Amino acid sequence: MRSMPFVTAAMMLAAxxxxxxxxxxxxxxxxxxLSFAGRVFSRFTAASVESDPWQGELTLDSARVAVNYVWxxxxxxxxAIEAARGVEVKDAFVDLKAGHGVSVRAGHFKLPVxxxxxxxxxxxxxxxxxxxxxxxxxxxxxxxxxxxxQVSWQPTDDGPRVIAALSQSTSTDGADPxxxxxxxxxxxxxxxxxxxxxxxxxxxxxxSNRETIDGSxxxxxxxxGADLELDLKDAGLGLRLWADVLxxxxxxxxxxxxxxxxxxxxxxxxxxxxxxGAKKNKPYLEPYVLGGFLxxxxxxxxxxxxxxxxxxxxxxxxxxxxxGQLSVVNARGFRxxxxxxxxxxxxxxxxATVQLGAAF
Numbered sequence: 001m002r003s004m005p006f007v008t009a010a011m012m013l014a015a016x017x018x019x020x021x022x023x024x025x026x027x028x029x030x031x032x033x034l035s036f037a038g039r040v041f042s043r044f045t046a047a048s049v050e051s052d053p054w055q056g057e058l059t060l061d062s063a064r065v066a067v068n069y070v071w072x073x074x075x076x077x078x079x080a081i082e083a084a085r086g087v088e089v090k091d092a093f094v095d096l097k098a099g100h101g102v103s104v105r106a107g108h109f110k111l112p113v114x115x116x117x118x119x120x121x122x123x124x125x126x127x128x129x130x131x132x133x134x135x136x137x138x139x140x141x142x143x144x145x146x147x148x149x150q151v152s153w154q155p156t157d158d159g160p161r162v163i164a165a166l167s168q169s170t171s172t173d174g175a176d177p178x179x180x181x182x183x184x185x186x187x188x189x190x191x192x193x194x195x196x197x198x199x200x201x202x203x204x205x206x207x208s209n210r211e212t213i214d215g216s217x218x219x220x221x222x223x224x225g226a227d228l229e230l231d232l233k234d235a236g237l238g239l240r241l242w243a244d245v246l247x248x249x250x251x252x253x254x255x256x257x258x259x260x261x262x263x264x265x266x267x268x269x270x271x272x273x274x275x276x277g278a279k280k281n282k283p284y285l286e287p288y289v290l291g292g293f294l295x296x297x298x299x300x301x302x303x304x305x306x307x308x309x310x311x312x313x314x315x316x317x318x319x320x321x322x323x324g325q326l327s328v329v330n331a332r333g334f335r336x337x338x339x340x341x342x343x344x345x346x347x348x349x350x351x352a353t354v355q356l357g358a359a360f
Contacts, residue, residue: 038065039122041084043355050347060084061355062121066091073097090145105150110143112150112163112192113206115227116242116268117143125240125272125288127323127355130307131339131346132268132292138341140250140264141170141212142223146188160195171213179211186211202229212251219260223248233274238286243269252296253303253336262297277317285314288325296336303334305346311353320358327351 041062048054066080080091093107110118114136116129137144148167154160169179169186179186188211194204208223227244249261270290277284290309297303311325329349331339339346 033070035068036065037068037360038063039357039359040064041121041355041357043127043353045351045353047349047351049349062357064090101154101156103152105152106148108145108147109150110145111148111167111188111190111208112165113143113190113208113223114225114244114246114268115202115204115229116244116270119229119242122357122359124242124270125274125286125313125323126270126290126309126311127325127353129270130268130290130292130309130327131305131329132266132294132307134341135294135305135339135346136246136266138344139252139339140248140266142208142210142246142248144170146170158196160193163190163192163194165190165192169211169213186213199234200230200232203227208248217251217260219251221249221251221261233278238274239271240274241269241271243267250296252338253300263299264294264296265298266292266294268292272313274317280318282317283315284317285312287312294339296339300334302332303336304332305335305339306330318359320356323353323355323357325353327353 039062040060042059043061044056044058046054046056061084062082063084064080064082066078069077074097076095078091078093078095079089082088082090089108091107091109093105093109096104098104112118114133116124117133117137121128133143136142146167146169148165150163150165152161152163154162167188167190169188188209190206190208192204192206194202196202203226205226206224209220210223211218211220223246225244225246225248228241230239230241232239245265245267247265248263250264252262252264254260254262268291270288272286272288274284274286276282277286288309288311290307292307293304294306295304307327307329309325309327311323313321313323315321327350329346329351331346331348335346337345
């Protein structure tokens, strides 16, 4: 992505740099002030959950269109609409370069928490991010898209970036009532520092404080972590890697344990090795793996969830690709309910998926 034209790179810097990178298929095109982009994913999934008989489903997983507007390399506006399962606004924000290395973003966008979460689904080699990523977003409510304001500061072009974000907290059942100012207005805060150690390696650390609304229970929880993003294309190698570790407090399992909060640990990593695809439209092949581990409560045994994914992607680089992968989820017996969000549990499962996707 660092070989993108100047305007695209400048606008991505205004968007908060690496932790809030624009999707590659939804980034502004060259010097065009107004541009359109999007992607389509169609997949077939066969799964056996809790050793039940295999079931199959053919779905349109994503049909996304984005509009980008750039004005004088100072201002960028983006709206991305997902239409695969009803019309949904995925991104809608304005970026402003305020000068002296400061940029401001306001609207609806991904929080600057996890390197794996902030990488586009089109950029990642995998078909999906896995159950741990879904638990962090929908169950623990730490990651994902929120209504937010974000300020980033990078005093020098090759120095570290500091990113601060204030976002509206979300409830576990999807209802987000307004909160009293005296209670913090339901606002969550995240602070991230990231640095490009070299053109191929970016590392970051993050701290977060958020409010979780779980039914009638309202509590604040802290979280922190570290991550890295590696792409060795500039070194002439095909390795790509995203990895992060997150530790923090959560409401999951707290009521059953008679406490207000529990402490979780989560780690996830995705890696692929690309053969070919040196330039856009060139043929390529990329075998990949993804692993995730979540311990919802560190002081409770046999409540963790583990997932291993292996697969391969092939096609024309940054144009279209076919993917096939196998996922195995091991969910231990004492895991808390609601790991996948309100009334959504995570169970043992073996899943085989084939997907065809294209971007424009």
